[in-house]
Amino acid sequence: MIEVHGLSKRYGEVLAVDELTFAVRPGEVTGFLGPNGAGKSTTLRMILGLDAASSGTATVGGRPYAAQPAPLKAVGALLDPGAVLPSRTAYHHLLALTAGNGIPRGRVDEVLAEVGLEKVGRRRAGTYSLGMRQRLGIAAALLGDPPVLVFDEPLNGLDPEGIVWIRSLMRRMAAEGRAVLMSSHLMSEMELTADHLLVIGRGKLIADTTMKDFIEAHSEREVLVRTPQAEALRGMLATVVEVRTESSDTLVVTGLEAAEIGALAWAGGVELHELAPRQASLEKAFMDLTRDVVEYQAEKETVR
Numbered sequence: 220m221i222e223v224h225g226l227s228k229r230y231g232e233v234l235a236v237d238e239l240t241f242a243v244r245p246g247e248v249t250g251f252l253g254p255n256g257a258g259k260s261t262t263l264r265m266i267l268g269l270d271a272a273s274s275g276t277a278t279v280g281g282r283p284y285a286a287q288p289a290p291l292k293a294v295g296a297l298l299d300p301g302a303v304l305p306s307r308t309a310y311h312h313l314l315a316l317t318a319g320n321g322i323p324r325g326r327v328d329e330v331l332a333e334v335g336l337e338k339v340g341r342r343r344a345g346t347y348s349l350g351m352r353q354r355l356g357i358a359a360a361l362l363g364d365p366p367v368l369v370f371d372e373p374l375n376g377l378d379p380e381g382i383v384w385i386r387s388l389m390r391r392m393a394a395e396g397r398a399v400l401m402s403s404h405l406m407s408e409m410e411l412t413a414d415h416l417l418v419i420g421r422g423k424l425i426a427d428t429t430m431k432d433f434i435e436a437h438s439e440r441e442v443l444v445r446t447p448q449a450e451a452l453r454g455m456l457a458t459v460v461e462v463r464t465e466s467s468d469t470l471v472v473t474g475l476e477a478a479e480i481g482a483l484a485w486a487g488g489v490e491l492h493e494l495a496p497r498q499a500s501l502e503k504a505f506m507d508l509t510r511d512v513v514e515y516q517a518e519k520e521t522v523r
């Protein structure tokens with residue numbers, strides 16, 4: 220379990236992390252979300268003892284990272300997949316990590332196999348593609364068989380097969396009872412992978428909830444309606460709820476259940492060809508929630 224209490228980090232004028240308090244529980248994948256510059260990497264670096272907190276505490280399994288007798292057995296992390304000596308083989312990179320952490324040498328081949336690098340483990344890391352370096356970083360995280368895993372943008376550079384692989388790896392790690400914390404900007408993937416969400420904006424915690432509750436709470440449900448009498452139906456509904464015209468025979472209604480729209484259409488003699496509630500997405504919920512805390516925003520474009 221990761222426990223963060225009143226954690227803050229100031230860089231000169233910038234308060235990068237502002238009084239964060241949260242827990243990352245075992246048996247779940249917790250997604251860590253926030254717009255660019257929100258403070259995610261800084262928070263992860265403090266949990267992993269790579270940055271000192273300005274105030275507050277972060278512990279893994281009840282101890283600060285610096286007090287872990289064998290850190291790799293307590294928490295495995297992927298932060299910067301570039302952090303490997305290019306002249307070293309993956310095998311020797313991992314072997315060097317086992318020393319000092321009391322990890323048996325045989326574990327190196329096990330984790331290379333686990334991440335699919337067994338055939339190239341004796342090649343120099345400098346010859347690896349970005350996706351292979353990402354897998355090597357994950358191998359290093361798994362080396363000590365830790366109960367807590369922290370991944371910062373683990374999907375960067377991975378091809379579709381690699382992305383699916385990460386998803387199943389994270390799910391498996393959580394099913395084995397580990398606490399998994401993962402940041403990613405890929406909302407569709409996060410939606411498929413995480414059980415719980417922590418959302419930060421400008422260093423502050425703005426949501427700490429289950430995936431399901433987050434989507435329900437932060438995005439309005441829409442119903443798609445197809446009818447040859449779109450104008451007539453629009454006239455009936457637009458006075459009470461929000462109605463968007465998608466095409467000459469398609470409306471998108473916010474604020475009414477499908478059954479209510481069906482009943483109104485029936486009462487008004489409007490023929491319906493389709494009445495479909497639309498699944499709200501994590502992406503929509505995230506954008507709605509964080510609109511006001513986005514640090515770097517492009518000029519508005521019409522989102523279709």
Ligand SMILES: Nc1ncnc2c1ncn2[C@@H]1O[C@H](COP(=O)(O)OP(=O)(O)OP(=O)(O)O)[C@@H](O)[C@H]1O
Nearest residue numbers: 230233234235253254255256257258259260261262
């Ligand atoms: N070493 C540093 N010195 C000064 N400011 C820093 C430093 N590291 C981070 N910051 C600032 O702290 C804030 C949070 O940065 P951080 O990298 O933690 O955000 P992030 O949520 O990980 O962003 P991204 O999604 O873009 O990776 C930003 O304003 C950033 O400019």
